[in-house]
Amino acid sequence: MRGQVHLWAAQRVSAVFLAVAVFVHLATIMLAVRGGLSAAEIVARLRGAEGWLAFYAVFALAAGIHGAIGMRNIAGEWLGWRGRGFDALWLGIGLLTAGFGIRAAWGLYHA
Amino acid sequence: MAQLKVRIQRGDGMAEYGVAARENQTVLDVVTEIQREQQPDLAYRFACRVGMCGSCAMEVNGVARWTCRTHVRKVAEDGTLTLRPLANLPVIRDLATDMTPFFDKWARARGQFQPKDAPNGAVPAEFAVVPPSSPKRQEADAGIECIGCGVCYASCDVVSWNPDYLGPAAMNRAWTLVNDVRDGGRRERLDAVAGDAGCHSCHSTQGCTERCPKNLDPSSAIAGLKRSIFWGVLAR
Amino acid sequence: MRDRRHPAYWGFVLHRVSGIGLALFLPLHFWALGHAIQGEAALEGFLRFTDNWAFKAGEWGLVTLLALHLAGGLRVLALEFLGWRARQKDLVALSAGFALGAGLMFLLHAG
Numbered sequence: 001m002r003g004q005v006h007l008w009a010a011q012r013v014s015a016v017f018l019a020v021a022v023f024v025h026l027a028t029i030m031l032a033v034r035g036g037l038s039a040a041e042i043v044a045r046l047r048g049a050e051g052w053l054a055f056y057a058v059f060a061l062a063a064g065i066h067g068a069i070g071m072r073n074i075a076g077e078w079l080g081w082r083g084r085g086f087d088a089l090w091l092g093i094g095l096l097t098a099g100f101g102i103r104a105a106w107g108l109y110h111a
Numbered sequence: 112m113a114q115l116k117v118r119i120q121r122g123d124g125m126a127e128y129g130v131a132a133r134e135n136q137t138v139l140d141v142v143t144e145i146q147r148e149q150q151p152d153l154a155y156r157f158a159c160r161v162g163m164c165g166s167c168a169m170e171v172n173g174v175a176r177w178t179c180r181t182h183v184r185k186v187a188e189d190g191t192l193t194l195r196p197l198a199n200l201p202v203i204r205d206l207a208t209d210m211t212p213f214f215d216k217w218a219r220a221r222g223q224f225q226p227k228d229a230p231n232g233a234v235p236a237e238f239a240v241v242p243p244s245s246p247k248r249q250e251a252d253a254g255i256e257c258i259g260c261g262v263c264y265a266s267c268d269v270v271s272w273n274p275d276y277l278g279p280a281a282m283n284r285a286w287t288l289v290n291d292v293r294d295g296g297r298r299e300r301l302d303a304v305a306g307d308a309g310c311h312s313c314h315s316t317q318g319c320t321e322r323c324p325k326n327l328d329p330s331s332a333i334a335g336l337k338r339s340i341f342w343g344v345l346a347r
Numbered sequence: 348m349r350d351r352r353h354p355a356y357w358g359f360v361l362h363r364v365s366g367i368g369l370a371l372f373l374p375l376h377f378w379a380l381g382h383a384i385q386g387e388a389a390l391e392g393f394l395r396f397t398d399n400w401a402f403k404a405g406e407w408g409l410v411t412l413l414a415l416h417l418a419g420g421l422r423v424l425a426l427e428f429l430g431w432r433a434r435q436k437d438l439v440a441l442s443a444g445f446a447l448g449a450g451l452m453f454l455l456h457a458g
C-alpha cells in the first residue's frame with residue numbers, strides 16, 4: 001500500500017517537473033527548427049554546457065520514471081499485470097529508459 | 112396508440128416486450144406494467160417511486176439511472192428502451208443486483224463514524240457545535256446526501272477493471288467523515304482508502320459525478336482524499 | 348456497458364492514448380540522440396536521414412501528442428491538487444484547444 005502511494009506521488013511530482021521542462025523543450029525546438037534542424041546547431045548549444053546537461057539529465061529521469069509508472073497502471077487495469085514483481089519490472093524499464101536518455105545528453109555535452 | 116419496444120435482460124438473453132407509449136411515463140412505470148400484464152416472474156426492485164430510496168437503479172440504454180425519476184420520452188432511442196441490471200455488480204435475477212460487494216466496500220473504506228469524544232460508543236455529554244459556514248463542514252455537507260443507490264459505482268470503469276477498487280460512493284463517504292471534526296478515525300480511514308484499490312487509481316473521468324442523481328461529486332471527494340494523503344505523508 | 352459519453356471521459360482516453368504513444372516513443376528519441384555519442388557527424392547523418400516528409404509528419408504528430416498529454420495532465424493535476432470542481436467542462440475544452448494550438452504552431456514553424 002505504502003509503495004503504491006509512493007508510485008503515485010512520484011508520478012505526480014515528475015509530472016509537475018515535466019510540465020515545466022516540456023515547455024522549455026518545445027520552445028527551444030520551435031526556435032531551432034526554423035530553417036531546419038542541424039547537428040552543428042544542436043551541438044553548439046549543448047557542448048560543454050553544464051546547465052543544459054543537468055536539465056536534460058533530470059528531464060530524462062523524470063520522463064523515464066513517469067512513463068513507466070503510467071504504463072504500469074495501464075497494464076494493471078487492461079492486462080491484469082499486478083503485483084510487486086511487475087512493479088519492479090516497470091521501475092527497471094523506467095530507469096533503463098532514463099539511463100539511455102542521460103547517455104545521450106552526456107554524448108551531446110562531450111560532442 | 113404508439114408502441115414502445117422494451118428489451119430486458121433476463122438471464123443470458125434479452126426478452127422483448129411491447130408497451131403502449133404514453134405522454135407521461137417513467138421507465139419504472141414501464142417495467143411495472145410489463146411485470147403486471149405480461150411477465151409476472153420478472154424480477155426488479157423499487158420502493159419509494161419518488162427518488163428517495165435509490166433501490167430502482169438500472170442501466171437504461173447503457174446509462175445507469177434511477178428508473179423512477181427517468182421519463183421514457185427523454186431516454187428512448189427510436190422508440191426503444193434497453194434495460195439491464197446495474198453494471199459492476201453480481202446479478203441475482205433479471206434486473207435485480209446483489210449490492211453486497213458495494214456495501215462491503217463502504218465498511219472497508221471505514222465509512223462508519225467514530226466519535227472522537229466517545230471511542231467506546233458512549234453518548235457524549237455535550238452536543239458538538241460545528242458552524243455551518245466552516246469550510247470543513249461545507250466539504251462534508253457537499254457529500255452527505257448520498258443514498259447508496261450504486262449509480263456512480265456502475266458508471267465507473269475502474270471498478271470494472273479492478274474488482275477490489277473501492278469505488279466512488281464508499282470514498283465519497285470516507286471524505287465526508289475525514290471532514291467531520293467530531294470524528295476520531297481520520298488516520299486509519301486515510302490508510303484504508305490509500306493505494307491501487309483506493310483513491311490512487313481514480314483517473315478523474317468523472318463518470319460518477321456526471322451520473323449521480325443527487326448531483327454529488329464523488330470524483331472531487333476522491334481528489335480530496337489524494338490531497339490529504341499526499342500532504343499528510345510529507346507531514347508525518 | 349460503462350458510461351463513456353461525457354467530455355471528461357474523452358479527455359481521459361486522449362490523455363491515456365497520448366501517454367502510451369509518448370512512452371513508446373521515448374526510447375526511440377533517446378536512441379536517435381544517442382548518435383551524438385559517436386560525434387557530430389553521426390548525428391548530422393541521422394538528421395539528414397530523417398529530413399523528409401514522413402519524419403516531418405511523425406514529428407508533428409509527436410508534438411501534438413505531447414501537447415495533448417500535457418494539457419490533459421495539467422487538468423488532472425488541477426483537479427487533484429487545487430481541488431478545481433465547477434469549471435471542469437471548460438477545463439477539458441481549454442485543454443483540447445491548447446493542444447491544437449501548440450500542434451498548429453509547430454506546423455507553422457516547421458513549414
Ligand code: HEM
Pocket residue numbers: 012015016018019020022063064066067068069070071073074313314315362363364366367369370373413416417419420421423424
Ligand atoms: C508534459 C508533461 C506531462 C504531464 C503534465 C503529465 C501528467 C500526467 C498525469 C497527471 C498522469 C496521471 C493520469 C491519471 O492517472 O489519470 C499521467 C499519466 C501518464 N503519462 Fe504523463 N505527463 C507528462 C508527460 C509525459 C511523458 C513525456 C510521457 C512519456 C514518457 C508520459 C506518459 C504517461 C503515461 C503512459 C501515463 C499513464 C496514462 C493513464 O494512466 O491513463 N507523460 N501523466
Ligand code: SF4
Pocket residue numbers: 165256257258259260261262263264279280283322323324325326327329
Ligand atoms: S454518490 Fe450519488 S450515485 Fe453514488 S451511491 Fe451516492 S447517491 Fe448514488
Ligand code: SF4
Pocket residue numbers: 266267268269270278279312313314315316317318319320329330333
Ligand atoms: S472519477 Fe474516479 S471514481 Fe469517478 S467514475 Fe471516474 S475513475 Fe471512477
Ligand code: FES
Pocket residue numbers: 157158159160161162163164165166167168177178179180
Ligand atoms: S424507487 Fe426509490 S429512488 Fe426510485
